Amino acid sequence: MVAKTPIVDCHAAVYQRSSWSHDFIESLETDFPISSKARIKELDVKVIKKYFFNESCNLSTVQLLELVDDIERLGLGYRFQKYIREALKNIASRKGNNVGLEDKEHSLHEVSLKFRLLREHSYNVSQDFVGRFKDSNGDFFGYLEKDIKGLLSLYEASYLAFEEEIDLYDAKYFGNEHLLKLNSVDKCALLHVNHALELPLYRRMQRVQARWYIDAYAKQKDADLLLLELAILDYNMIQAELKRDLQEVSKWWKDTGLANKLTFARDRVLECFFWMVGVVFEPQYHSCRVGLTKVCSFITVIDDIYDVYGTLDELEIFTNAVKRLRILTNKFRHVYLLKVSYFLYLFLCYRWDISAVKHMPNYLQITFVALYNTINEMGNKASIPILAKEWGELCEAFLLEAKWMHSKCIPTLETYLDNAWRSASGVVILTHGYCLINEEISEDAIQSLKMSHDLMKWSSMLLRLCNDLGTSSAEIQRGESANAISCYMLDNDVSDEVASEYVQSLIDEAWMKLTKARVKYCQGSEDCFADMAINVARSSHCAYQYGDGHGAPDARLKDQVLSVLIQPIENVVFL
Template identity: 60%
Template sequence: MALQLYQVVSTQSIFVLCKPKQHLPQTLKHHRRQQLSIQCVSKTEVSQPDSRMVYQPTIWSDVFIKLLDASISINYERVNELEQKVRSLLNPDSENGSLSVLQVLENIDDIERLGLGYRFQNDIIRALSIIADRNIVKIGEKEDSVYEASLKFRLLRKHGYNVSQDFVRRFKDSRGDFMGVLKTDLKGLINLYEASYLAFEGERDLHEAKLFATQYLPNFKGREYGAHELINHALELPLYRRMLRLEARWYIDAYGKREDANILMLELAALDFNMVQSQLKTELQELSKWWKNIGLASKLSFVRDRLMECFFWTVGMVFEPQYYSCRVGLTKVGALITVIDDIYDVYGSLNELKIFTDAVKRWDITAIEHMPEYLQVGYRALFNTVTELCFNTPIALPILAKEWGDLLEAFYVEAKWTHNKYIPTLEDYMNNAWRSVSGVVILSHGYFLINKEMKKDTIESFEKYHELLKWSSTIFRLCNDLGTSPDEIKQGKTANAISCYMHANRVCEEVAREYIKDLIDEAWRKMIKAQVACSQESGDPFIDMAINLARLSHCTYQYGDGHGAPDARAKDRVVSVIIEPVKIRKKEHL
């Protein structure tokens, strides 16, 4: 029979609580591997976990989704007209003479933040190529301000150019300190801050720039009009780590408040956002029918019903209209992962989970005969859905089946840890956890869904993305643990990054969380390095998908478990991206 959910860890828990929070020592930020001297007091009692886990029901019923109004009235001639006018803002050719390099960079930045980058992808690539090839406009040369140099560095590295961090040194004095004038340059400081988050491992100058900008940006609050919102937005989460559609929605509003806003660009952004959203509603309605027909939420009452949240994840990974089939497929994958994760976490006995794991690793439909009914329901849904997704690309099925087998093997390892009340070392935990978080399975499906022309070299080229998958999944795992660990500790689940570090180092949760945040920063630096390396060989949109998975991890888990236990903040995110259109503010043309 099914295993009772979560045994009591121990009456003498290894977990500890910090004393009332004080200012953390500065060494925490700079020397994360040193033992940190924050006093803790022992917590000797762990609350009894419930014998049955009950997840909150979905707030997005199939009736609500069915009644969504996906119709929209769009003047496509106006959209085309606006697109041509905005395209003219991306020409840095010297023969034109009307636009400086800085103006083109600013236009690229605004276009991308407004969510329009996919419409002008070729124009942006061409413009950045011209800028990168002009040796007379090297980053950090005397004519560059810190604002221009930082903006140029960020956009070039974001698009895969292996540009140097050396520009930072030009804004330091003879003693190696940042020039005092930068402390009063809001525009320069905020762009230096954003650029610093695209650092590689070991780029010390960019690390120092981040610390400097983070220290002095708060001083501008209240001193300049509109600065408070911009600074809070940046310090809450840097631009490069933000979900693209949420950022577009926020920036449409923020950009519209600027006196120097290009009204044509703003109008196009609002129209485009609503056009994309209309298509997303149609896709969601199609997926809702599939979810209801497959019946997993109704047949398995103990699992999370999270179709909307899975669709939101998929939109965050790949929102562009042309990738409709990829979005639909990935949402199905995400929903299956959520259900199977709950089978391993809250219901299955170890013997039953072993049978299920071995069956998936063999990808053998006849193995269903030896499973209890609830596992048959899950296995049949998994087998049929993945096989259907590979109908047009059968060459991908063996690869995806293996990834599913590896994922469930990782699930099984964690189930054994919980059953045996075993707390692994952080290293052992992470060797398993970067796979158990499911990022590799999600991205593997994404790769084959986004590359419709499947050839032998397409299969072979997938292997070169290993580092990108690993570090994106590592960020996913660590963000997930930061958001879910408080509930998991209460439930008796012994293995997560927080508890493993607390146990090994005998420190309190506050210290462990700061350490894990440092590991996330480190993983980002390694992922960006992998991104640039991959971009040198190809412009595969899959690279962006992997980066977007890491961005979604911050979005979902920054303030708690936005997937397992979505709160009002999570609901607002869904509403702003998928449900509520942008209001079109008609203004006179420039």
């Protein structure tokens, strides 16, 4: 552990103060009744017996699909992952992967739901089912305009399209057009329609979505009370665990002293934690979630150093220090030649050079030492070289943006995006996440990480594009001239409104590429790292859909934080 440097005075804060004090976080009630835990176990068994180990249940395909859909929307998917995987495997094997082509008697709702669930679970299914619902002119049959359930399922399915799947592109616009026209439908159906039109299910942060769906599901006349009770208890239990995690990272953040020492930077540890809950909420990934919150907190501070505080000379020094791995190749080359452990070689040859701090001003020393200590505590001899490399590349990307800002340069959109997906920090977050869920980093694990390039790139691109849409006006006010919107405006001499629409189209394209990368990476199997890549993009929509939810959290985001992290669902009496 490196000793902490003295406190330094900094400029006045640019961003609004945090709404969540350490004392408030420490005061949160984290107990969860033992009787409720026992009830959860009891309900688990009942659900499994009722639906998965009951030969007399005789669920049809569409009923089984709807059950899986309800379980996942209620936030219970992780509890029944094995059974869901087996159910979808059986469904996929019945007719191969051409969803709906042979099932001509099946409804638009059924085949659309089947496609969505299978693709979401990384099955390489075909879009050909859409053609069944078109006439000889390629237009959708008129009767579908009044099939609310089918329209909604088709619309949701269309958001899992690949770029080349034109039929699903048509389906999205057909669904959107006719869902917008609905008016004489029951309140429950309209609730789901409006929710989907605001943001499709596939792009929603899972815990926020689970909280919404529990309320919506409770209003359904055909709601399964077993599932509903389990969902409420499970939600509250996870929330209690998340509060304990939050208290842990809040204490860590207070101990670093960065919020008090670097008053120009955003104090956003709770918002960082909320974001990382969106990336990985499952109870078994406690260490990963806590570690990623620390990473996100450092990214926020370092981003502010490059954006609003540091001079170019100071930023050059800091970037070089983070990039500079102490290369002791000559001293230890014989270790590698003797074919001693590759990871021992990495550990001996590549380490951050802590002596670089002597060339930095105090505020950078504080940041560098805190980052150095945290990454070394979090990593191990196998992962630290991998993590250090990503931090170096992130700082390089930050530095290029700082140079653009200081020179008032607005690059072409192509040049901007080539750097921006790296500066978005998604790669740093996902690389840390990969190392934290894979404690033993083998050479095979490193190869697997290298194969995930497209997953990380398009997840990060979505983080950047969502960020730019939500923060563009505030960044321009601070003098940060380069973002996707301003670059496109200059390239094409168009208004910010036209540029925003174009950036939204880039978001749609990036989602298609990310979805395809996930299917290619997973090939029908479950993979936590691939889920994290999708969830980074989902959290980006949550944070920036209505503005800058990270730099300037509004009432909407505060309500989401309260519902996910602070306020349990009120007790409901089940008979």
